[in-house]
Each structure stands twice: as structure tokens, then as C-alpha cells.
Amino acid sequence: MRLIFDTWMPILPQFMTASSLDFKRPPGPSGSVALGIDAETLATLRTLRDEYGDIVSLQRPNGRLAYFVNDPDEVRRILVKRHTRYDKGPGFERVKMLLGNGLIVSDGDVWRRSRTMIQPAFSRQKVHDLTDIMVACATALEKRWSAVVEQGGTINITEETSRFALDLILISTFGKDSIAWIESEANNPFAFLSRDSTRDLTVVMKVREVRQLLLQLIADRRARNTEQHYDFMSMYLAALDKSGQGFSDAELLDELITLVVAGFETSANTLNWAWFLLASHPDVEARLIDEATAHLPSAAAVTDERAAAMQFAQQVLEETLRLYPPVWLFTRRAREDDQLAEFDVPPGTDLYLSPYLLHRTGRYWPDPDRFDPDRFAVADKSKKERAFFPFSLGPRRCLGEYFSFLEMKIHLGLLCPRFRMTLVDNGNPGLELGINLRSARDIMLRPSYRD
DSSP: OHHHHHHHGGGGGGTSOGGGSOSOOOOOOSSBOOOOSSHHHHHHHHHHHHHHOSEEEEEOTTSOEEEEEOOHHHHHIIIIITGGGEEEOTTHHHHHHHHOSSTTTOOHHHHHHHHHHHGGGGSHHHHHTTHHHHHHHHHHHHHHHHHHHHHTOOEEHHHHHHHHHHHHHHHHHHGGGGHHHHHSGGGOTTTHHHHOOOOSHHHHHHHHHHHHHHHHHHHHHHHTTTSOOOSHHHHHHHOOOTTSOOOOHHHHHHHHHHHHHHHHHHHHHHHHHHHHHHHHOHHHHHHHHHHHHHHOSSGGGOOHHHHHTOHHHHHHHHHHHHHSOSSOOEEEEESSOEEETTEEEOTTOEEEEOHHHHHTOTTTSSSTTSOOGGGGOHHHHHHHGGGOOTTOOGGGSOTTHHHHHHHHHHHHHHHTTTEEEEESOOSOOOEEESSSEEESSOOEEEEEEOO
């Protein structure tokens, strides 16, 4: 009997109902609660927070115990202090179908090895070496937008920020090998990422087609390894683990797909929301223009030091990310016993964390729905960071965070002083709640030259 108990005990929590377990659990509803990545889930979690507090227990329809955690101290404990006690949670299967077993999806030794190998590529010095690409992509936008102004037309800023971010990540990742794709948009194998916001099985099939193309590109790069390149792909190809081994083709493929998809979507969506918010808040826009004019008076004057010194632009972007974090909901699964506040966390418990809801909780962010970049002024930043995690926290914090902020600062710093943007429709574009947080409808702006 003891042998049978020892054999089954490690997996019992995932099948037993919450009420049958002997531990101290948080308050929560008595019935089962279905959670996904949709508007209904957001409404459900908001209701649970308002009714039961910042740590809520619930039972999923499959019988598994789950906690919704909206306390910033406990979120930090999960993601930073005790991250080794948790694996990726439910929902990542869908991401894995899209990205493979890259850095976002992998766990344990596989993740640790990949992270160690990739991290040097995102050092500040390496990112600074890509500044010219950021300037070139912003300059290309300026030319297109100038033509729209001359014609008296409108700009679909959702499409434009997507194109900017996609071109930038492709050139930064594949260098000159990507130029032909970008110059002939109709034949760009990655164009579907910016044209289609869904991340369903159709997109998974398109990614598989891209994988075949990238396998050939990897083979070509390995064959001409004496040729000089400076891009993320070359750095990934040169990366070695502690035993002196590099990435296999399959591993490299997963990491490159992850880099392109994640790197593109984060910046594209943030800039889309930033332009919407700036067009709606002329006082904030004016302050940003003053700073940009002082630090980046022209494309030729851009340096990484000048862009990095744009503190108010940083505040604008952080406040945008507070209101519209790229990933609005993610999960962890307890691999061993833990405790959150005074509550027990049995192995197998699913934890749901929502940057979107935490960032809009009034006791942590007064008047939470108001756009106010001064929340992130340097004097207050250390206090507010506790309830702010748009790029996650701890060892799994996004490696590309600095890269993303630098490209977005250069984008806004060069384009805001040049163009005045007026909303074509003053209504809120709404939320599209999928794996990533997007605007439900495209945002249209009417550009004009500034005096």
C-alpha cells in the first residue's frame, strides 16, 4: 500500500479537487472557472480580484487547482525569488506550436543553456552597434509619411508600426540576407506576421514554411562562415555553451523564430498604442517633442547615448506599457510546495498572473486608467517598479528589453517632431485579447507637417 501511495502522490494534486486537499487556500468561488486568453477571461479575473482580493483560488473545469495572483510582492516572489519552484503553465502549448522550444517556451536545463548562450548578443554594446539600422528604418517611414502628407491622406499607424518593427528585426537578425525580402514586400516570407494578427493553426503552418527557408539560410551561413556579418544570426551561430558546443540547426531555428516573432510584436504593439495615446494627449506630446528636438535634432545626429538620455520618452513608453502590456496574461505551474502570503501552494497548482490587471489596480496605481508618464519619473520609479512587469521579472525577464526601448525611442524621437498626428476616429480602438494584447481595430491617423 505504501508503494502505491508513493507512486501516485506526485501527480495527485492535478487530479484532486481543491476542496479535497488539506492545506490553507486563498478565498475564491466554489464552482469551477474556465480560463483562456480572451475577453471573457479578462472579465472573469477582474471580477475575482474585485470580489476576493489579490490572491484568489479557483478550480478549473479539469479539476486542477489554480490561483490568480494580483499582489506585486507575491508576483515578484514567484518570478524572482522562487522562480526555480515553477515551470511554464497552461497556455504555453499553443505558443510552442508557433515558436518551437525557443527561449520563451523552454524550461530547466534547456532554457538555462540557451539563455546563457544568447545573452551576450543583447549586451548594450552589441545593441548600440545596431543603432544605424534603427535610424534607417525610421527614415524610411519618414519618407513614406511625407508622401501621405503631400497627398492629404491618412496613415494606418497599426500597419505602419508593424512594418517598421518587422523590417527592423529582420535586418537586425539576418542582415543583408533579409534585404531582398523587405524590398519586395509581396515576397517577404515574414509579411504574414504584420498582416494577420491571429495566431491560429493557419499561422502555425505559415511559420513551418518559413522554417524551411531558414534551414537553408542556416546551411548557407555555415558554409560561408568566413564571410563577415554583424547581425543576431551570426552571434547565435558563434555562441557556445560551457562544453564548447554551439546550437544545433533545430535549436538555432527555434531561437531565430522566437527572436523575430517576439521582437517584432512587442515593439509594433507598443508603438501602435503610443501613437494613439500621444495623439490623444497633446500636452504629453509637446513635452516629448521638446526632448526629442534637443537630443535627436536630425537622423545624422542620432547616437545611442543621445537616445538613451531621452528620459521623458522612456517614461512615455513605460506608461504605455503599463496600460497596454504586450503579454496581458501568463502562467506558471508549481513544481514543488511553496507559500504565497499565508496561503499554501501545492505542487501542480496553476498560477495566473496578469500584468494588464495589476497595472490597472487602483491601490497600486491611483487613477489607473489615466495616461500619465510622470508616474515613471526617476524619483518615483523604484517605488512603482514593484507593481510593473510588462517584460516579466527575474531570470526570465525579456533579453530584448533594452533593444526594444532603444528602437522605440529613436522611432518616436525622429518622427514626432516631424509630423503632427490627428486621430481620424476619436473612439477607443478596443482590445484584442490573444497571446498578445493588440488594438481590436486598426488606428487611423491624419499626418501633417509641424511648423
